[in-house]
Amino acid sequence: MMRVAGNRRSLSPGVPLLRLFCQKKMIHGKTIILRAFKESDLEGYSEITNDLSSLTSYWPAFLQSEPNLRKEFSESGFLKDDYKILLVTDKEGNFIGEVTSFKTSPNIQGPEVAYRIFREENRRKGYATEALKLFSAYLFRSEANILRLTAMIRTDNAASISLVRKCG
Numbered sequence: 001m002m003r004v005a006g007n008r009r010s011l012s013p014g015v016p017l018l019r020l021f022c023q024k025k026m027i028h029g030k031t032i033i034l035r036a037f038k039e040s041d042l043e044g045y046s047e048i049t050n051d052l053s054s055l056t057s058y059w060p061a062f063l064q065s066e067p068n069l070r071k072e073f074s075e076s077g078f079l080k081d082d083y084k085i086l087l088v089t090d091k092e093g094n095f096i097g098e099v100t101s102f103k104t105s106p107n108i109q110g111p112e113v114a115y116r117i118f119r120e121e122n123r124r125k126g127y128a129t130e131a132l133k134l135f136s137a138y139l140f141r142s143e144a145n146i147l148r149l150t151a152m153i154r155t156d157n158a159a160s161i162s163l164v165r166k167c168g
Helices: 039-049 066-076 127-142 158-167
Strands: 002-007 026-028 032-035 083-090 095-102 112-117 148-153
Touching: 026 127, 032 127, 039 066, 039 095, 083 127, 095 127, 112 127, 127 158, 148 158
Parallel strands: 112 148
Antiparallel strands: 002 148, 026 032, 032 083, 083 095, 095 112
């Protein structure tokens, strides 16, 4: 496992910070939108995330029932102090992936971030890089106490290592 950390200073200056907080809890990028979940997303999200054929060897296989997802959504909207999940969509609203932050250990400063693009046909198109840049900027802008982000990456995951290096 490799730990890669980024801080406020390493954030790419090209990230459009002024456009981050748009109406309806959306962050608009050039090719994607990061947004909070809506209740109407849960069925499709459950289908995608429970389709183990779309997982890579780097994302844990974790099945969650739609009723459990709905319960968690109703309690928090997937936006809690200790973790957040935002949906990554294309400009037409199609699900592309997700980005998340979560506290892992009191010994690690700042939250860990994770990201994934759901389907093979959407990978290697820059969506994850754009999503992580936007999400990182959002976290740094919205939570003053976050000074750094960490990504735990397997040493054989060259694509993910390259992605986080691009993001700072």
